[in-house]
Amino acid sequence: MDHEAAVEHVRETFADAGFGVPVEFSPAELLNEKVDANRDPxxxxxxxxxxxxxxxxDMSMELGGLMPCNVVVWEEEPGVQQVYHLSIMRAGRLLGIAPDSGEWAALCADTGEMVDEAFATLDSA
Structure with missing residues (x-):
């Protein structure tokens, strides 16, 4: 799948799993333009x-500094795309900006299930 089609597929898959995409950008395009980086997609x-x-x-105002959750799509070689996600909920706990509580653990589990659903769909495409 080419890069643009992969990005659209990821966007649609995450939407189907319950995520909106309020922010998106291409660091590669930005770096290629600003510093002539010659980055792949x-x-x-x-x-x-x-x-x-x-x-x-409600549990951690500091977590807003990590929002939104980023899903990254990059081209490893023409026609081969890689998709990566880092859980800001889990990262927030590791960074010490989220509580060590059952309520936070439940939130991590809930968001993790949503992301897992999206990745399962991506893996089957």
Whole structure:
């Protein structure tokens, strides 16, 4: 699958799993333009589920500094794309900006299930 089609597929898959994409950009295009970096296609989709974000901010206002969750799509070689996601909910705990509580663990589990659903769909495409 080419890069643009992969980005669209990831966007649609995460939407189907309950995420909006309020922010997106291409670091590769920016770097290629600004510093003549000659980067291969690399795209960031800022995915967000408003209900989960609201729950998270109720427990940790600092977590907003990591929002939205980024899903990255890059081209490893022509026609071969890689998709990566880092859980800001889990990262927030590791960074010490989220509580060590059962409520936070439940939020991590809930968002993790949503992301797992999206990745399972990506893996089957």
């Amino acid at each position: 690399y795209y960031v989709l800022g995915a967000c589920n408003p209900a989960m974000a609201d729950r998270a901010l």
